[in-house]
Amino acid sequence: MSGLRRKEEEIGLVDLDKDISDKTNDGLSTETVKKINRKAVRMAMAGILAGSQVLIFLSTWLLQIPLVTVGFVIVIEAVMVAALNHAKLWVHIAVMALEIMMGFLFEYALFLILAAAFYFVLLIALKLLEL
Secondary structure (H helix, E strand, C coil), rough: CEEEEEEEHHHHCCCCCCCHHHCHHHHHHHHHHHHHHHHHHHHHHHHHHHHHHHHHHHHHCCCCCCCHHHHHHHHHHHHHHHHHHCCHHHHHHHHHHHHHHHHHCCCHHHHHHHHHHHHHHHHHHHHCCCC
């Protein structure tokens, strides 16, 4: 405890017995906020890992796309989501639509539909982490 806090208590500005700093603006205790944040991080990580595993499994096993290519697509998707983090919703929708159109153009429609779905999962995970 700092000396300044003790002086504030002596002159009656704060009451150190009653911990006011243990509450946040919403009236939740800091422990509750920490639990909510940990849960959001776990959900985001689970979504990212599950989405990437599904994309890898379906692309390599079902579509016969090389693993290195799928890995590059996963990294590119993550970089795009991070770069467009604070963009408006229509920008993200346009990116996913462009991905799907490129899939039809280059005859990898299912692969890039899966990649657009993974983009969406990454976007939701990023928004969860911002809570």
